[in-house]
Amino acid sequence: MATTSIFEARCVVIGGGPAGMMLGFLLARAGVRVIVLEKHADFLRDFRGDTIHPSTFELMHELGLLDQFLQIPHQELSRMKYIFDGHVVCMADFSRLPTKCKFMGFMPQWHFLNFLAAQAKQFPAFELRMESRVVDLLRDGDRIAGVRAKTPLGDLEVRADLVVGCDGRNSIVRQLAKLEIKEVGVPIDVVWMHISKRDRDPEQLFGFFARGKGLGLIDRGDYFQAAFVIPKGGIEKIKERGLSALHDDIVALASFLKDRIAELDDWSKIKLLTVQINRLQKWCREGLLCIGDAAHAMSPAAGVGINLAIQDAVAAANVLAVKLKAGTISIADLAAVQKRREWPTRLIQAMQASVHRYTIARIMIVNALRWLPGLQFLTARFIGIGPRPEHVRSPTA
Numbered sequence: 331m332a333t334t335s336i337f338e339a340r341c342v343v344i345g346g347g348p349a350g351m352m353l354g355f356l357l358a359r360a361g362v363r364v365i366v367l368e369k370h371a372d373f374l375r376d377f378r379g380d381t382i383h384p385s386t387f388e389l390m391h392e393l394g395l396l397d398q399f400l401q402i403p404h405q406e407l408s409r410m411k412y413i414f415d416g417h418v419v420c421m422a423d424f425s426r427l428p429t430k431c432k433f434m435g436f437m438p439q440w441h442f443l444n445f446l447a448a449q450a451k452q453f454p455a456f457e458l459r460m461e462s463r464v465v466d467l468l469r470d471g472d473r474i475a476g477v478r479a480k481t482p483l484g485d486l487e488v489r490a491d492l493v494v495g496c497d498g499r500n501s502i503v504r505q506l507a508k509l510e511i512k513e514v515g516v517p518i519d520v521v522w523m524h525i526s527k528r529d530r531d532p533e534q535l536f537g538f539f540a541r542g543k544g545l546g547l548i549d550r551g552d553y554f555q556a557a558f559v560i561p562k563g564g565i566e567k568i569k570e571r572g573l574s575a576l577h578d579d580i581v582a583l584a585s586f587l588k589d590r591i592a593e594l595d596d597w598s599k600i601k602l603l604t605v606q607i608n609r610l611q612k613w614c615r616e617g618l619l620c621i622g623d624a625a626h627a628m629s630p631a632a633g634v635g636i637n638l639a640i641q642d643a644v645a646a647a648n649v650l651a652v653k654l655k656a657g658t659i660s661i662a663d664l665a666a667v668q669k670r671r672e673w674p675t676r677l678i679q680a681m682q683a684s685v686h687r688y689t690i691a692r693i694m695i696v697n698a699l700r701w702l703p704g705l706q707f708l709t710a711r712f713i714g715i716g717p718r719p720e721h722v723r724s725p726t727a
């Protein structure tokens with residue numbers, strides 16, 4: 331008969347993405363016994379966001395980890411430039427931000443998560459269990475009292491005072507907890523692909539937009555991670571038109587890719603990512619809290635999702651660490667995390683939704699940035715630091 335291993339912790343975090351790893355690290359640092367369950371065997375997954383914002387570098391500085399963190403190979407971008415209908419527009423100028431790092435970093439997310447995991451493992455209160463896929467919640471009356479997970483070695487139960495769902499936009503935790511979701515419609519999806527990079531390529535431009543079409547390019551050293559925007563649900567139409575039509579659309583936006591676009595010679599090299607913007611009405615119930623994309627799925631616009639997930643984790647640790655350690659956590663504490671983070675989330679989602687939906691909003695933003703360069707500092711603040719920035723206040727044990 332299969333056996334079930336049983337563990338206990340003050341907190342069990344579901345999902346080892348940016349939100350979960352940061353929260354696990356901060357709680358362990360505060361001496362709270364925490365177990366992070368991640369369904370994959372490693373962090374090595376492609377097509378995840380890569381951006382590290384100035385505010386995340388600032389948090390690393392507050393944690394005394396910045397020098398070490400900057401040793402990880404990454405690219406730095408102090409001005410986020412796009413081409414709109416042939417005009418280069420600087421969307422955000424990070425160079426004058428009041429932060430230690432005045433740039434946005436591009437670092438493969440698996441390096442970032444491995445770094446957080448390595449730091450967290452230095453604390454005895456921390457445990458990371460990979461290949462542990464949560465399938466159910468444990469209940470004690472109305473209170474959520476832990477989770478059940480499947481692993482290659484059998485079933486696992488973790489009983490905890492608090493379950494934190496950091497399992498992303500398809501969160502099973504929020505689904506099992508029956509937390510209600512409010513969808514904010516988005517009219518786009520994105521197809522992702524790798525396109526090789528050449529020495530003579532132009533300086534890094536973040537995106538190319540013309541005639542209602544858009545292409546994002548993230549520099550990953552010897553290749554670009556490219557994102558081509560398509561109408562929502564439009565992948566079958568794109569496939570019907572054929573690969574060469576897709577090549578033409580991409581080259582029409584970034585002509586320097588013409589000499590290598592034929593690399594995309596099979597649909598298996600092109601992945602569809604469905605874009606969602608949504609948020610929970612209530613982020614918590616007795617014994618359970620959701621943060622990051624599990625509480626509010628973000629679109630890739632301006633690459634702010636990782637930053638927001640990290641900010642949620644810092645806020646949650648600030649509010650909860652001491653009480654979790656003392657075993658006095660209450661629903662009011664969990665609601666306080668939502669209260670703190672909901673307003674910045676709503677503001678950023680409203681910005682993302684209007685940029686996706688209204689051509690007029692895009693044109694107004696682009697023209698304002700072209701004619702009033704001072705605004706590039708405000709957009710840098712909004713994107714690079716975000717509304718209501720968090721600072722590490724949770725204690726070190």
Ligand SMILES: Cc1cc2nc3c(=O)[nH]c(=O)nc-3n(C[C@H](O)[C@H](O)[C@H](O)COP(=O)(O)OP(=O)(O)OC[C@H]3O[C@@H](n4cnc5c(N)ncnc54)[C@H](O)[C@@H]3O)c2cc1C
Nearest residue numbers: 345347348349369379464497498622623630633635636639
């Ligand atoms: C196409 C696309 C591109 C994007 N690009 C960017 C970008 O460049 N910059 C940016 O800032 N944001 C970007 N975003 C948004 C960003 O990816 C998310 O906002 C961010 O990753 C959220 O972090 P998270 O930790 O909340 O969730 P996730 O990063 O989704 O992490 C969730 C984790 O939970 C694990 N998990 C899921 N289910 C279970 C389970 N049942 N049991 C155990 N573990 C589980 C997953 O394996 C995963 O590791 C992009 C989003 C999309 C859709």
